[in-house]
Amino acid sequence: MAVIRDVMPAFELFQPATTDDALALLAKYGSDAWVLAGGLDSFDWLKDRIKRPKVVVDMSQASGLRGIKEVNGGLEIGAMTTLTEVVRHPLVKEHFSLLAEGAELAASPQIRNQGTIGGNVSQDTRCWYYRSGWKCYRAGGNICFADTPTAINREHAILDADRCVAVNPSDSAPALIALDAQMVIRGPGGERVVNAQDYFVGPDINIMRMTVLKPNELLTAIRIPGTWGGAKFYFEKIRDRQVWDFPLVNVAAAMKVSGGKIDQIRIAVNGVAARPLRLTAVESAVIGKPADAATGEMAGKIAIQGAVALRFNAYKIPLLRNLVKRAIGGVQEAAWKS
Amino acid sequence: MEIIEFARSPWGQDVPIHISFTLIWVCGIAGLAFLIGHAIYVKFMAKPEEFEVTPPELAAKVPEKIARHSLVSRLFHWVMAAAMFTLLFTAFLPKVGFPFAWVTYHWMAGLVLTASILFHLIHANFFLDPWAIWPDKTDIEDAKRRLLRARGEAVPAPRKFAKYPMENKMYHMIIVLTGLSVTITGFFMMFRVSTPFFTRNPYLFGDMTWGWMYVLHGLAGVGLIALIMAHVYFAIRPEKFAMTKSMVFGSIDREHFLEHHDPKRWVVTESSK
Numbered sequence: 001m002a003v004i005r006d007v008m009p010a011f012e013l014f015q016p017a018t019t020d021d022a023l024a025l026l027a028k029y030g031s032d033a034w035v036l037a038g039g040l041d042s043f044d045w046l047k048d049r050i051k052r053p054k055v056v057v058d059m060s061q062a063s064g065l066r067g068i069k070e071v072n073g074g075l076e077i078g079a080m081t082t083l084t085e086v087v088r089h090p091l092v093k094e095h096f097s098l099l100a101e102g103a104e105l106a107a108s109p110q111i112r113n114q115g116t117i118g119g120n121v122s123q124d125t126r127c128w129y130y131r132s133g134w135k136c137y138r139a140g141g142n143i144c145f146a147d148t149p150t151a152i153n154r155e156h157a158i159l160d161a162d163r164c165v166a167v168n169p170s171d172s173a174p175a176l177i178a179l180d181a182q183m184v185i186r187g188p189g190g191e192r193v194v195n196a197q198d199y200f201v202g203p204d205i206n207i208m209r210m211t212v213l214k215p216n217e218l219l220t221a222i223r224i225p226g227t228w229g230g231a232k233f234y235f236e237k238i239r240d241r242q243v244w245d246f247p248l249v250n251v252a253a254a255m256k257v258s259g260g261k262i263d264q265i266r267i268a269v270n271g272v273a274a275r276p277l278r279l280t281a282v283e284s285a286v287i288g289k290p291a292d293a294a295t296g297e298m299a300g301k302i303a304i305q306g307a308v309a310l311r312f313n314a315y316k317i318p319l320l321r322n323l324v325k326r327a328i329g330g331v332q333e334a335a336w337k338s
Numbered sequence: 339m340e341i342i343e344f345a346r347s348p349w350g351q352d353v354p355i356h357i358s359f360t361l362i363w364v365c366g367i368a369g370l371a372f373l374i375g376h377a378i379y380v381k382f383m384a385k386p387e388e389f390e391v392t393p394p395e396l397a398a399k400v401p402e403k404i405a406r407h408s409l410v411s412r413l414f415h416w417v418m419a420a421a422m423f424t425l426l427f428t429a430f431l432p433k434v435g436f437p438f439a440w441v442t443y444h445w446m447a448g449l450v451l452t453a454s455i456l457f458h459l460i461h462a463n464f465f466l467d468p469w470a471i472w473p474d475k476t477d478i479e480d481a482k483r484r485l486l487r488a489r490g491e492a493v494p495a496p497r498k499f500a501k502y503p504m505e506n507k508m509y510h511m512i513i514v515l516t517g518l519s520v521t522i523t524g525f526f527m528m529f530r531v532s533t534p535f536f537t538r539n540p541y542l543f544g545d546m547t548w549g550w551m552y553v554l555h556g557l558a559g560v561g562l563i564a565l566i567m568a569h570v571y572f573a574i575r576p577e578k579f580a581m582t583k584s585m586v587f588g589s590i591d592r593e594h595f596l597e598h599h600d601p602k603r604w605v606v607t608e609s610s611k
Binding site: 134141145205 | 437
């Protein structure tokens with residue numbers, strides 16, 4: 001149902017200079033408003049006439065939401081900071097290279113120049129049934145077109161599906177979860193801070209949203225504590241095209257190892273469920289064990305417990321298993337260097 | 339406001355998909371308005387109920403306590419009530435701003451409700467008087483008399499009730515309709531989600547049939563919001579509270595019986611003492 005992909009529809013454009021102004025606009029226009037960050041997810045929706053907001057609130061002029069600063073040994077990244085700025089920032093590269101790698105593997109250089117970290121974590125799913133405008137569960141309907149006996153669902157979920165089998169496509173999200181990041185949200189009631197892993201919601205909780213952001217709220221910043229600074233990191237993304245594609249599956253791990261054994265670990269994956277998943281069962285199982293292939297193999301088997309394949313995505317189960325195995329056992333060899 | 343939402347199917351057909359969820363608020367507000375209106379009417383406008391007098395010789399035979407609901411009936415009622423509340427909360431709380439993982443709890447409560455209804459059908463039809471809850475000719479004549487007397491017309495006083503007042507019987511009929519609607523549609527809708535019982539089959543029916551099934555499920559569901567509100571309201575009204583107590587303890591006392599019930603229409607036997 002995609003039409004006139006190169007022409008923007010009519011809407012009223014606002015470019016607030018502050019978060020307060022933006023929130024006032026969201027309060028005023030409610031569900032008629034659409035928040036635009038880098039525009040890379042938004043423009044598809046708008047040009048295809050699938051989403052038809054009357055008002056677009058473009059956050060590009062809100063300079064207070066841009067930039068990276070050091071806070072108590074950690075970082076605070078404005079939501080409007082571009083992915084390129086994240087990738088190139090010296091503190092990110094030096095202490096939190098996991099995020100730099102995840103962000104650098106997102107899309108293409110041009111897109112990373114325009115796309116923001118806030119937009120990357122808040123982007124909608126790429127399920128083509130949904131994005132083509134079919135009235136599926138996620139669009140307010142009563143069916144998942146990707147989970148029917150004849151559906152084309154190679155990129156869809158193997159874990160935590162609940163009616164909808166769409167997946168979250170963000171590359172920076174699992175890295176932020178592995179770094180124990182916190183998402184700073186502002187709304188009419190003030191500021192609230194949620195852990196990165198709780199920022200994302202699955203279809204069991206809210207089938208029409210990917211995050212806990214309410215329509216009148218804004219993600220303003222992402223805080224990364226110093227906890228995992230300098231830890232051993234592993235990020236790997238598997239995609240169909242190596243130059244520019246969404247992940248089929250990606251994995252992000254932060255690990256502290258002493259005496260060859262894993263002291264602490266955070267591991268998260270994306271592309272397998274409607275939200276990026278922190279693999280807490282894997283974390284618990286590998287603590288105190290050597291960071292080697294045997295532990296990785298055990299971790300991989302735990303990671304895929306409960307996985308259910310659809311018609312065309314069974315390959316994701318061994319893919320997830322092997323990525324988790326490599327994240328645990330191959331950290332030394334695969335450490336990313338910018 | 340549209341009552342039913344439609345969508346274009348992959349075959350280019352406009353099919354219903356569900357009710358407008360604004361109806362949740364419409365039914366909630368309608369239910370509340372009814373309660374307030376009824377409370378005002380009873381407090382300020384209603385005339386005292388007048389019934390035919392019970393002959394003293396019949397009244398003398400009525401024991402101190404009269405069994406109204408057996409233990410089995412009471413258990414059924416409270417199990418059904420728990421299932422119904424679970425269904426309403428799991429269905430509508432996420433729609434009004436309290437998101438949680440509701441689907442599994444919803445169909446589990448639905449199964450409990452379905453099982454309790456099946457049990458009730460067998461129990462009521464084979465172990466109780468199945469006609470006691472359905473309006474009879476006397477109920478309809480007396481309802482007419484009550485209505486005319488409320489309008490000030492000189493008609494004979496209505497007779498007292500049989501085991502169940504006319505309002506109970508009317509409510510039961512509406513609950514039968516809505517309850518069967520939600521359980522039958524809900525049973526088929528379980529084929530749309532993953533459960534341990536069936537293999538998912540979204541193609542069990544065509545888009546149009548599925549759509550109307552969702553609409554009927556939704557209409558009956560939001561209707562139950564108002565119906566349950568009314569039920570709870572009447573359960574806690576002072577003049578009805580004796581009946582509510584009987585749903586806990588099983589019996590009503592002689593005074594309440596003689597005030598509202600006709601010993602000729604509700605024959606108290608030894609077994610009910």
